[in-house]
Amino acid sequence: MSKNEKLSAEEKALFRGLMSGTRQLSQDTIVHKPPRKKFNQVPVKRLLSEQMDASHYFSDEFQPLLASEGAVRYVRSDVSHYELKKLRRGDFTPEIFLDLHGLTQKQAKQELGALIAACRREHIFCASVMHGHGKHILKQQTPLWLAQHPWVMAFHQAPKLFGGDAALLVLIEVEEWLPPELP
Incomplete structure (x- = not known):
């Protein structure tokens, strides 16, 4: 029976006859609570400010001294070279991936900043940045930008499994996680 069909007078009388002597149930066992707001979601305004704050470290004019021979690599002076060897x-298996294909340099800087901020916020130690081959603009600039950031401990050309020479594995310094204090 569709919603548009009307009941005949005979059907209505039959229904009323069957329902005579019944009483309406009171619903007292289930209380519907309003849906709760999720607290683990980070507000959009905060995400944008983190992205802009983290991307201000990247300069196109500063040229850090990187190894010119072999694979693209960098290790901060206070980090063991053994970490670079492990990379x-x-x-290390990257827990988060960033694909820069098709982005402009400005967009790529902002996305790198957002990636580093997200890694610190989520306590992610290793990330993969896929810059691709293309015209070699992002391939050349990405290591220069990463070497400037104070939270980047090391990076190395990714193994074939994670993109080979079209990607970088990045170690990011994360704050040590402490459980919340109980009152």
Whole structure:
């Protein structure tokens, strides 16, 4: 029976006859609560400010001294070279991936800043940045930008499994997680 069909007078009388002597149930066991706001979502305004704050480290004019021979690599002076070796061997598995294909340099800087901020916020230690081959603009600029950021501990050309020479594995310094204090 569709909603548009009307009941005949005979059907209505039959229904009323069957329902005579019944009483309406009171619903007292289920209380519908309004849906709660999720607290683990970060407000959009905060995300945008983190993205802009983290991307201001990247300059096109500053040229850090990177190894010119072999694979693209960098290790901060206070970090062990063994970490770089582990990156090269593929001992670290990236937990987050950033694809820069098709982005302008400005967009790529902002996305790199957002990636680093997200890694620190989510306590992610290793990330993969896929810059691709293309015209080699992002391939050349991405390592220069990453070497300037104070939270980047090291990066190395990714193993074949994670993109080979079209990607970088990046180690990011994260704050040590402490459980919240109980009152």
